[in-house]
Amino acid sequence: MPIKQNAIALVSFIFAVLLAIYVKNFIPAQWMEQGYNYDVKVSADHVLSYVYQEQEIIIDTVVDYQSSPLNQQHLNQLTGAPELKQQWVVDKDQQFKLLKPAFHFGIWSLLPAVITIILCLLTREPLTALLAGIVVGAIMLGRYDLTDAVIIPNLAKEGTAALLLLYLWLLGGLLGIWSKTGAAQAFANYMTQHFVKGRKSAKLVTWFLGVLFFQGGTMSTVLVGTTVRPLADKAKVSHEEMSYIVDSTASPIASVLAFNAWPAYVQALIFIPGVSFLATEADRIAFFFKSIPFSFYSIFAVLGTLLLSLNITTFAGKRIRAAKLRAEKYQQLDAATAKPMSAKELQSADVPDGYQPHVLEFILPLITLTAIAVASFIFLGSPKINWAFAAALFLSAMMALLKGMSLAQVIEGFSNGLKGVVFASVILMLAVIIGSISKETGGGLFLVSLLSQQLPFWCLPVMLQLLTMMIAFSTGTSWGTYAIAFPLAMPLAWAIAQNQALQSPELFMMLCFASVLNGSVFGDQCSPISDTTILSAMTTGCDLMDHVKSQLFPAILAASMAGLLWTLICYFFV
Structure with missing residues (x-):
């Protein structure tokens, strides 16, 4: 059986490499507008600034949103990559936003994470499976020098070090x-x-x-x-x-016992212009704690x-x-x-x-x-x-x-x-x-983009749960999933609440918020490429794949019960 599984794994890897070459040469990147809202302060002498990681950062130039080459209308007309990587804009409501476009390759964006997970299950060798996923992702991004273009730059990052x-x-x-x-x-x-x-x-x-x-x-x-x-x-x-x-x-x-760094991190991702209960940092942290139940x-x-x-x-x-x-x-x-x-x-x-x-x-x-x-x-x-x-x-x-x-x-x-x-x-x-490769190829971005504003409101929380579960499972990170999902999911939830004239929009937003938060935790906890999964196995002396497989059933059961409750509360009380 191991010989047969290894043969299947080898064939799967070769097939994935061929698919990666195909994606690199024939699948165009789909660029999407990504907007990040910060609490921008205007000084007496009209200097704009915001605080990020306890440091004040000055904003040099701000342009009108409609004229920015990074808004979705302009990105749709691109035939290649945009010249700018980011740009500060101000919209008609005088709301400041940092535009940082990202791309995905459609469903092909999931290829590095999918082949990694498949090989983990087939070979029970996470080292070779992870390497295979990195190779496939690097080929898709055109980074053929694996050491100098992929591994060393990631090792040089402060978080990795x-x-x-x-x-x-x-x-x-x-x-x-x-x-x-x-x-x-x-x-x-x-x-x-x-x-x-x-x-x-x-x-x-x-x-x-x-x-x-x-x-x-x-x-x-x-x-x-x-x-x-x-x-x-x-x-x-x-x-x-x-x-x-x-x-x-x-x-x-x-x-649940969120007296830690989680609320401070998450609140920066859920600002929505015009929503009173998410207006200030204090409001957003209070919203986090109100959503805990x-x-x-x-x-x-x-x-x-x-x-x-x-x-x-x-x-x-x-x-x-x-x-x-x-x-x-x-x-x-x-x-x-x-x-x-x-x-x-x-x-x-x-x-x-x-x-x-x-x-x-x-x-x-x-x-x-x-x-x-x-x-x-x-x-x-x-x-x-x-x-x-x-x-x-x-x-x-x-x-x-x-x-x-x-x-x-x-x-x-x-x-x-x-x-x-x-x-x-x-x-x-x-x-x-x-995880970094999966984010760059746009796997999470693609999954979130599948949502439509025409969804019935009562099924949105469980849809967000399923999507974030897949994103976090594929990338191995809950916080990385938050950065991808919250800036897209929360405005979507608010738009649906307004379009469908919900009686309790704040409750609906809490349910959607909790589903993103919890779906990301599930995916991170169960993913064989998550640092917490690996460390749980390492510190307790467990086989990694035995740990992954054994905790899947109770985790899926808990997630199913959670999804059912979110749907019922949405349907009967929102």
């Missing part, structure tokens, strides 16, 4: 030192003696930590997964269960993991039930064919002779990590995750040295930690690149 610094050096180093000092095992022993008495309590501790670390995304995934791995392994909880709990209490809880998918996802933690597997699906039974009956944490995303250097302690591990060597760095992340969010507006992990790493190393471990032994633990996560870090890097 920060990810590699955090997950390769800081996370890997911290895990390695904890393995060398035996701190993680000491913590597992302590929790087992005092709190964790079996599989259920181990899973409940994991669920509680997932809710506690409500910053969401990669931060929550890494914190929870790293913390609970040793105690869950000791309690013999299957890795599929653990990775599902960690993943489903990361982004879902962040969109309608985040049905996130609520159901978190409740689903709680039920699993309580050993109620009715809604968990057969894969998770089989994994739970396997761990209970045979003490096997992984399936026989699994390839866990954790190297042997991190799977057991390598404590030097005479060194006595202590639980505080795990707890104090973890408290330091959490305190810095939360405090930096409170006082600086965003959690400084790199600071937090660097401080925890430094404290762990210093405690080991002060307890008598030699510097050479600490460095050995650090280097073993790097070895343990280097493969997963490469996959993470490639996942970021394929």
